[in-house]
Amino acid sequence: MSYWNDVVGQAEAIAVVEAAAAASAVGGSDDSSMTHSWLITGPPGSGRSNLAFAFATALMSPGTPDGDEATQRQVDARTHPDLSVISTEKVIITIEEVRALVTTSQFSPSVSRYRVLIIEDADRMTERTSNVLLKALEEPPPRTVWILCAPSEADLIPTIRSRVRSVRLRVPAVAEVAALLTKRDGVDPAVAARAALEAQSHIGMAHRLATNAEARERRDRTLGIALGLGSVSAAVIAAASYLELAKADAAAITEERNAQEREGALRSLGVEPGGTVPPALRAQLRALDEDQKRRATRSLRDGIDRIMVDLLSLYRDILLLQLGATTELVNVAILDAIVAASQSCSPAETLAMMDVIAIARRRIASNVAPALALEAMLVVGIRVGGAASDPN
Numbered sequence: 001m002s003y004w005n006d007v008v009g010q011a012e013a014i015a016v017v018e019a020a021a022a023a024s025a026v027g028g029s030d031d032s033s034m035t036h037s038w039l040i041t042g043p044p045g046s047g048r049s050n051l052a053f054a055f056a057t058a059l060m061s062p063g064t065p066d067g068d069e070a071t072q073r074q075v076d077a078r079t080h081p082d083l084s085v086i087s088t089e090k091v092i093i094t095i096e097e098v099r100a101l102v103t104t105s106q107f108s109p110s111v112s113r114y115r116v117l118i119i120e121d122a123d124r125m126t127e128r129t130s131n132v133l134l135k136a137l138e139e140p141p142p143r144t145v146w147i148l149c150a151p152s153e154a155d156l157i158p159t160i161r162s163r164v165r166s167v168r169l170r171v172p173a174v175a176e177v178a179a180l181l182t183k184r185d186g187v188d189p190a191v192a193a194r195a196a197l198e199a200q201s202h203i204g205m206a207h208r209l210a211t212n213a214e215a216r217e218r219r220d221r222t223l224g225i226a227l228g229l230g231s232v233s234a235a236v237i238a239a240a241s242y243l244e245l246a247k248a249d250a251a252a253i254t255e256e257r258n259a260q261e262r263e264g265a266l267r268s269l270g271v272e273p274g275g276t277v278p279p280a281l282r283a284q285l286r287a288l289d290e291d292q293k294r295r296a297t298r299s300l301r302d303g304i305d306r307i308m309v310d311l312l313s314l315y316r317d318i319l320l321l322q323l324g325a326t327t328e329l330v331n332v333a334i335l336d337a338i339v340a341a342s343q344s345c346s347p348a349e350t351l352a353m354m355d356v357i358a359i360a361r362r363r364i365a366s367n368v369a370p371a372l373a374l375e376a377m378l379v380v381g382i383r384v385g386g387a388a389s390d391p392n
Contacts, residue, residue, distance in 0.1 A: 003057045003072050006050045008180045008203060009172030013040075013051060016167050021058035024113065035165045037137050037146040039122075041153055042169025045202025048149040051169065052118050056083055059145055060112035071112075082112040086119045091298050093119065095129040102136040105144050115144045122148040123155030130157045137163045172201050181210050197330055200313060205306070214252060218245050220334075222310050227337050229382050239374035246303030246370075254299050258292045304370050308361050314338070315354045322347045356380040 004014055023033035038055070040048045053075055060082055061071045074080035084104045086097050101117055109115040119125075125133065137146060137160065146164075153161050174196045180203065181192035187210045195210035198219065208215045222245060225238045262285070271277055277285060313330040320327055321342035331338060342350075360377040364370050 003054045003075075006180070006184065007047050007054055008050075009176040010047060010051060010169050013167045013169050014054075017051065017055040018058065021055065024059060036140040036144060037148070037164040039148045039150065039153065039156070039161070039164040039166045040169065041150055041166060043151060043171055045199065045204055045206075046169040046171055047203055048169060049118075049120050050203070051167070052120070052147045052149055055147060056080075056116040056118060056145075059114045059116055060109075062112070080112075082109040082115045084115075084117045091124070091294065091301065093121070093125045093129060095126070095132055098125065098129050098132045102132060105136055105146070106141055108141070109143050113143065116147065117144070118147045118149070120149045123150040123152075125156075127157060130160055134159050134163070172203070174201055177201050177203055177206050181206060185211060187211065194333065197328075197332070198310075198313070200309070200330060212252075215249070218249055219310055221245060222307050223314050223331060223334060223337075226311055226314055226378075227334075227341060229378060231382065232379055235378035235382055236375055238378050239371055242304070242307050242374050243371060246300055246307060249303040249306070250296060250299035254292070254296050301364065301370075304364060304374075305361060308357055312354060312357055315350050315357070318342045318345075319347055319350045319354070322350060353380060 004018070007014055017038075020034040040051055042048050057072050057075045060075070060080060061068055071080065075083060078085060084101055086093055086101055098119075101119070105115065105117050107115065119133075133146075134157070140146070148156070148160075148164060150156055153166055174193070177196035177199070178189065178192040181187040181195065182189050185207065187195070192206075192210050195216075196206045199206035199209055209219065222242070225241055229235055229238060317329045317331050317338045318341045320329060321339060329335070329338065356377050360373045363373040
């Protein structure tokens, strides 16, 4: 069935959940096949959400897990009456969101064999929020299936880990991601191959790089700034430039969606476009604005982290050349600059830069001001970047 097509390079994981869906479709009760709670883990971009929604489609399709197109369309649009989702809209998943989902889980499915509840990025729940979910997992209603998604099992509290069945995803091959972009999105094979490589097999990022010229330009500028560092003042300026790039990337992702959401909210409230919002309805729009601000904060953090990941790929390539490794490079398009950088600093200095990037990621995740974390990181990068830009 086509709903498995977007799950790239995960044949083993697909086999596990497909068998569970098949067992449930014929009334199977084998605990080794079907259970009421699942945890899908894997690195960013491996397709955790894709597998979760494909599994949900199989569970809610009538008759057999071969399903029907109507169910798939409803799941794709997130409009199926027996599907409830908490997606990664904010920095954290709030306790109110999980409580509402737990309440929904108590209802019997209306049109399907199962009511399916999906929590994307379940690692963003605090311990208090996780304990609310735990109670629902301990005493699940019949015909209810929970599907959690997280980078690793260690990201969830032990009591939840003990109540779910884990399915682990691997990093898909670059060729597999490129083939998906070509088949699904009609991307030129050469563009798809470069995007998949530079995204390091992150499916979502590969799609953006393959279909958005501005995203490609922002990435090229990210690497160019790092290779051009030559002084402390340049590091400070570079930190500000990276923040601007992250903000531009976040705006590109959120602005269009925000406008559509606001237009839809006004329409649902009976307000014409450009019309005056009655005072009694303004509270609802303020709530929407607050949600969008929180999403913008999350998008900015994600944008900064993408810059860090791209920088790590740059210094990885430099280190591989310094060590004479034959592993494929990520940033083949700027090979000459990478060769120059590899000849102008030592492997120890390159490793030190990679360590500092990892420290900066942890600091930003711990709410250190991004500007300060980036400045501290780039000052260390002067030796590598400055040496590459100054052959003397």
